[in-house]
Amino acid sequence: MTELTAPKSSVTAAQFADEIRNELKYTQGVTPEQAKPADIYVATATAVRKHLMDSWMKTQQDMINGNTKAVGYLSAEFLMGKQLRNALLNSGLTDQFYAAVKELGFDAQEVIDAEYEPGLGNGGLGRLAACFIDSLASLGVPAFGYGIQYRYGIFRQEFDEEGRQVERPDYWLTNEDPWGHIDYARDQRVNFGGEVVEEAGKRVWKPAWAVRAIPVDYMVPGYESGRVNTLRLWQARSYDEFDLLTFNKSEYLDAVKPQVKAEDISKILYPEDSTEVGKELRLEQQYFFASASLHDAIRVFYGDAEKPDLTTFPDKITFQLNDTHPVIGIPELMRILIDEYGYDWDTAWDITTKTFNYTCHTLLPEALEVWPASLIGKLLPRHLEIIEKINDQFMHELEGLTDDEAKIERMRILTAGENPSVRMAYLASYAGSHVNGVAELHSQLLKDVTLRDFSDIYPAKFTNVTNGVTPRRFMKLANPGLSALITEGLGTDKWLEDLELLKNLEPLAQDDEFVKKFAKVKYDNKVRFADFAKSEYGFKLDPTTMFDTMIKRLHEYKRQALKILEVIATYADIKSGKVKVEDVTPRTVIFGAKAAPGYYLAKMTIQLINNVAKVIDNDPDVMGKLKVVFPWNYNIRVAQMLIPATELDEQISQAGKEASGTSNMKFALNGALTVGTLDGANVEIRERVGADNFFLFGMTVDEVDKMYESNYDPAKFYEADPRLKTAIDMVADGTFSNGDKETYAPLVSDWLTKDWFMTLADFTAYHDIQSQIETLYADQLEWNRKAILNVANSGYFSSDRSIEDYLDRVWMTGPLPTEK
Numbered sequence: 081m082t083e084l085t086a087p088k089s090s091v092t093a094a095q096f097a098d099e100i101r102n103e104l105k106y107t108q109g110v111t112p113e114q115a116k117p118a119d120i121y122v123a124t125a126t127a128v129r130k131h132l133m134d135s136w137m138k139t140q141q142d143m144i145n146g147n148t149k150a151v152g153y154l155s156a157e158f159l160m161g162k163q164l165r166n167a168l169l170n171s172g173l174t175d176q177f178y179a180a181v182k183e184l185g186f187d188a189q190e191v192i193d194a195e196y197e198p199g200l201g202n203g204g205l206g207r208l209a210a211c212f213i214d215s216l217a218s219l220g221v222p223a224f225g226y227g228i229q230y231r232y233g234i235f236r237q238e239f240d241e242e243g244r245q246v247e248r249p250d251y252w253l254t255n256e257d258p259w260g261h262i263d264y265a266r267d268q269r270v271n272f273g274g275e276v277v278e279e280a281g282k283r284v285w286k287p288a289w290a291v292r293a294i295p296v297d298y299m300v301p302g303y304e305s306g307r308v309n310t311l312r313l314w315q316a317r318s319y320d321e322f323d324l325l326t327f328n329k330s331e332y333l334d335a336v337k338p339q340v341k342a343e344d345i346s347k348i349l350y351p352e353d354s355t356e357v358g359k360e361l362r363l364e365q366q367y368f369f370a371s372a373s374l375h376d377a378i379r380v381f382y383g384d385a386e387k388p389d390l391t392t393f394p395d396k397i398t399f400q401l402n403d404t405h406p407v408i409g410i411p412e413l414m415r416i417l418i419d420e421y422g423y424d425w426d427t428a429w430d431i432t433t434k435t436f437n438y439t440c441h442t443l444l445p446e447a448l449e450v451w452p453a454s455l456i457g458k459l460l461p462r463h464l465e466i467i468e469k470i471n472d473q474f475m476h477e478l479e480g481l482t483d484d485e486a487k488i489e490r491m492r493i494l495t496a497g498e499n500p501s502v503r504m505a506y507l508a509s510y511a512g513s514h515v516n517g518v519a520e521l522h523s524q525l526l527k528d529v530t531l532r533d534f535s536d537i538y539p540a541k542f543t544n545v546t547n548g549v550t551p552r553r554f555m556k557l558a559n560p561g562l563s564a565l566i567t568e569g570l571g572t573d574k575w576l577e578d579l580e581l582l583k584n585l586e587p588l589a590q591d592d593e594f595v596k597k598f599a600k601v602k603y604d605n606k607v608r609f610a611d612f613a614k615s616e617y618g619f620k621l622d623p624t625t626m627f628d629t630m631i632k633r634l635h636e637y638k639r640q641a642l643k644i645l646e647v648i649a650t651y652a653d654i655k656s657g658k659v660k661v662e663d664v665t666p667r668t669v670i671f672g673a674k675a676a677p678g679y680y681l682a683k684m685t686i687q688l689i690n691n692v693a694k695v696i697d698n699d700p701d702v703m704g705k706l707k708v709v710f711p712w713n714y715n716i717r718v719a720q721m722l723i724p725a726t727e728l729d730e731q732i733s734q735a736g737k738e739a740s741g742t743s744n745m746k747f748a749l750n751g752a753l754t755v756g757t758l759d760g761a762n763v764e765i766r767e768r769v770g771a772d773n774f775f776l777f778g779m780t781v782d783e784v785d786k787m788y789e790s791n792y793d794p795a796k797f798y799e800a801d802p803r804l805k806t807a808i809d810m811v812a813d814g815t816f817s818n819g820d821k822e823t824y825a826p827l828v829s830d831w832l833t834k835d836w837f838m839t840l841a842d843f844t845a846y847h848d849i850q851s852q853i854e855t856l857y858a859d860q861l862e863w864n865r866k867a868i869l870n871v872a873n874s875g876y877f878s879s880d881r882s883i884e885d886y887l888d889r890v891w892m893t894g895p896l897p898t899e900k
């Protein structure tokens with residue numbers, strides 16, 4: 081597979097092969113004859129890094145010496161995916177790589193497969209951060225991604241005999257990581273614990289222990305921009321015993337305890353998303369990377385100056401807080417400015433508020449982080465004092481702005497009462513310059529519901545930036561067939577930098593020849609995925625069936641249950657003869673999802689899906705008509721194979737719960753049609769691709785609210801729809817648990833008595849839309865026409881556009897000047 085439209089570097093394939101040989105010899109000490117694919121991978125990565133080195137250094141120099149404000153993207157997660165092909169693409173070395181590897185006698189795919197995917201994120205939020213830093217570099221905006229280099233990424237998912245999820249550690253650093261450069265000389269000390277004392281009229285923090293933060297730098301090459309930014313991920317190391325003993329005057333054995341503890345800080349990514357985990361270690365992680373990153377930015381822009389003028393800090397860099405996870409950076413910057421640099425409170429506040437902006441990624445109240453003040457006091461006593469003072473100042477400010485005392489009380493950053501806690505979203509909304517949601521509907525709901533009081537008082541802070549995805553990874557790399565066809569159709573490959581150009585494909589949706597070519601690309605992608613699924617998972621997929629996919633974290637609000645209940649009902653319809661076998665549109669239903677290890681109902685849903693898959697697979701009555709597969713350990717690599725092969729994309733969350741979604745954008749851009757609710761970015765996708773080209777169903781946000789108000793009773797829906805009743809009864813009666821009625825009892829009971837996300841209420845509408853889907857699918861030309869219209873009208877969902885919006889609405893900066 082070659083990728084002919086890759087921008088070219090002037091290096092020839094023969095030269096690149098020599099560079100790889102050189103790395104094999106001088107970096108790894110192996111001959112080409114001894115080399116394994118993994119060696120070639122490391123050598124190639126090392127060679128690519130060297131190609132990027134000059135641009136990387138120049139980008140940093142231009143940033144430091146110029147007047148363009150940089151962006152610091154503070155994120156606890158960066159879900160980067162494999163780096164090799166992306167780095168080759170962006171450095172213009174793709175063709176040379178394939179030729180050089182061939183010359184060296186290796187199979188390119190084996191070399192690519194040798195890279196272990198870093199899973200340093202849970203899902204959407206982490207992947208968004210990765211897309212954003214790609215776009216920042218591609219637009220030539222000077223930027224740092226700042227995060228944590230977890231030793232263990234998101235767990236590796238396996239399924240046991242019973243179909244239950246089993247979590248295995250993801251020790252991704254067992255092999256060499258040629259992309260990350262550890263920079264011991266640019267470490268930072270991060271302090272914890274201890275107490276605050278009064279010294280010469282000043283509050284002085286006497287920490288009890290410290291962690292050494294060591295940066296690991298990853299190059300982030302822009303596509304065709306000549307710019308290379310930095311992703312700086314911090315690793316926690318301990319200081320030596322001597323140092324610890326001076327810090328902690330207790331016994332030796334007690335003194336080494338913190339040393340062991342120090343290294344734990346960057347050890348593991350918390351696998352929870354959406355539901356809050358109030359773990360001490362998590363707060364330590366958050367402070368660890370926020371503190372190290374802020375100090376690092378000061379070092380980058382002011383060097384080691386004793387008395388830098390930090391009033392210019394907000395002109396040098398603007399920090400985006402990716403959700404509440406880095407919000408402890410706000411009191412940290414206050415502390416740095418006051419305690420370390422001697423600024424007065426007001427000046428420090430002025431600098432801090434100009435420096436930070438906050439993105440909220442949720443509407444679920446349980447996902448808004450709240451920390452017990454006692455915990456903050458224990459780990460970060462000085463920060464608690466600062467937060468108290470911020471809260472006092474805030475209350476005072478509010479008293480001048482409103483007479484509504486109840487409102488003032490509701491807005492407290494530090495809650496009143498016996499066990500006060502700190503609401504990180506409120507702290508960010510008060511201290512940040514801008515607050516944004518991640519899709520139009522979500523930003524509106526933030527203003528109307530979640531952060532309503534704040535938007536009442538500070539309306540100008542609130543804005544929207546709809547998410548986006550990088551077309552480089554999710555079109556060019558993931559879908560070379562479609563990319564080539566688009567380039568052919570448009571007569572240029574400039575669309576990879578300006579995705580709105582896809583609009584010009586619209587007329588081609590009426591060109592039957594083009595539509596057939598498009599259909600062929602889709603079919604080839606289905607075959608490619610079927611082959612992959614066979615070799616990777618042992619699944620036998622029929623590429624002539626409709627590929628119907630639902631990939632996302634497993635969560636009740638996302639409603640995988642709705643999909644599996646519909647599958648069960650269809651299965652029952654075929655079994656009972658209610659639907660004639662010949663009338664069924666053959667479908668392959670594909671799930672990919674990890675559940676948080678402690679999320680009981682989510683894990684049970686995984687078990688159910690696996691067992692439905694098994695029962696259907698063993699039933700000759702539905703053979704060739706219905707198949708369910710659940711490739712385990714869904715990750716970026718699987719996404720890159722599966723999204724291009726998908727024809728129908730499931731975005732079926734309860735309206736008002738999915739902040740945006742980003743796979744919906746990837747699917748539309750890869751020519752899948754969406755069946756979805758009016759939720760998150762689905763709303764905007766539908767607006768752009770056209771209502772005729774989107775399968776809409778289900779309650780709206782208003783209808784959902786009304787139903788909550790009218791005391792929603794799911795059992796009524798169960799009684800009213802015989803198909804739904806049959807499906808739930810089958811889950812209850814042991815059809816998918818070898819006759820055991822207990823296995824899914826908690827799930828069934830939840831559906832019938834609570835069903836907080838109203839799966840049952842939307843079931844009938846979800847079923848009704850299926851006949852529309854199947855009728856259209858029967859007319860392949862029409863289906864593919866609509867799929868092309870999805871591609872043509874989704875250019876807006878490029879993360880380049882999202883970044884442009886951030887630049888205009890939030891960051892107020894732009895690209896570095898280019899040389900004439």
Ligand code: 26Y
Nearest residue numbers: 204205352353354441518738739740741742
């Ligand atoms: C507090 C901690 C447990 C936590 C950790 C991770 C909380 C949340 C998360 C991750 C959230 C996340 O991935 N949110 C998703 O962000 C995407 C990017 O904006 C959205 O598209 C998606 O709707 C949202 O669920």
